[in-house]
Amino acid sequence: METLDPDLLRTFLAFVDSGSLAQAAANVGRSPSAVTAQMQRLEEIVGEPLLAPQGRGRGLTPAGEDLVGHARRILAVHREAWLALKGARAAGRVAIGTTQDFADSGLPDLLRAFASSHPRVRIELRVGRSAELAQALQAGSLDLAIVMR
Structure with missing residues (x-):
């Protein structure tokens, strides 16, 4: 079983929140080609397309829309665990x-x-x-x- 890498999920949500791969790249501090590669890797892990052409840009597929809520929850729990461990010290x-x-x-x-x-x-x-x-x-x-x- 493959896991959902938090870095991939952060980049995915940067796209969701900004609406473009170029803006997501700027938000996560990566090049647009690196963000595209990350989205392709995430699609490989999930096993289906998450982004689809939409006008001049890209939009979410139904699988992409489903992943949004999961990604937010995964990252929230990931952050809570990290803070609890670091904050305990x-x-x-x-x-x-x-x-x-x-x-x-x-x-x-x-x-x-x-x-x-x-x-x-x-x-x-x-x-x-x-x-x-x-x-x-x-x-x-x-x-x-x-x-x-």
Whole structure:
């Protein structure tokens, strides 16, 4: 049984997300011919075409469309495993400052994911105004500031 190489899946998703092989090549830092070769290798592994001519470019075949969801899940699990293994060794403290706008929206989920993959890192969160957080960052009391300007 062959396996689905994460590098091939990353390149495949770069094509899916950008819509072109040339842009996918730029996104993954490879030449267009290298990306084409990677897609051909992935098609060999899967056993059927994933891309088909569509106008001036290429589009996904039904098999390609099926692979998109699997590729995203495989890479997500791959990344989670890597982070869990690497994060288990990371220790210390990270001080983050943010405005209320960000503290209320997507930040809680991001911090939860970070905390689960880096259990030995203590997160200190400070919510405040952009100007005061920028000063705290300059002074070194914050490691990261997420502000409006």
